Amino acid sequence: xxxxxxxxxxxxxxxxxxxxxxxxxxxxxxxxxxxxxxxxxxxxxxxxxxxxxxxxxxxxxxxxxxxxxxxxxxxxxxxxxxxxxxxxxxxxxxxxxxxxxx
Numbered sequence: 001x002x003x004x005x006x007x008x009x010x011x012x013x014x015x016x017x018x019x020x021x022x023x024x025x026x027x028x029x030x031x032x033x034x035x036x037x038x039x040x041x042x043x044x045x046x047x048x049x050x051x052x053x054x055x056x057x058x059x060x061x062x063x064x065x066x067x068x069x070x071x072x073x074x075x076x077x078x079x080x081x082x083x084x085x086x087x088x089x090x091x092x093x094x095x096x097x098x099x100x101x102x
Contacts, residue, residue, distance in 0.1 A: 067100045 003011065041048050067087065069075035075086045083091075090100060 065102055067097060068102050070100060 006014065037051070038048060041051050063078040063080060065076040066079040067077040069086050072086070075084065077084050077087055087097070091097070
């Protein structure tokens, strides 16, 4: 198909048709995959919930504090996310994180 000979309106129509066809085929693929998964689970005598549930990790609890400011114990950091200002100031002063590790 030579797209260079199509008008902008024709190209937009083609684009919309392609999007619709992609959506339709993706839905068909998901339906086929779902049927295959159900058939496999049934053939081995387990439910899909059992099949999928075994690979799902439970949410973990709160993250423990890894660093605490020795000058102000209320200033703590888990080591995740952005560094607090006191950690940045600590490092800028030439000190290491190991010095404030809990």
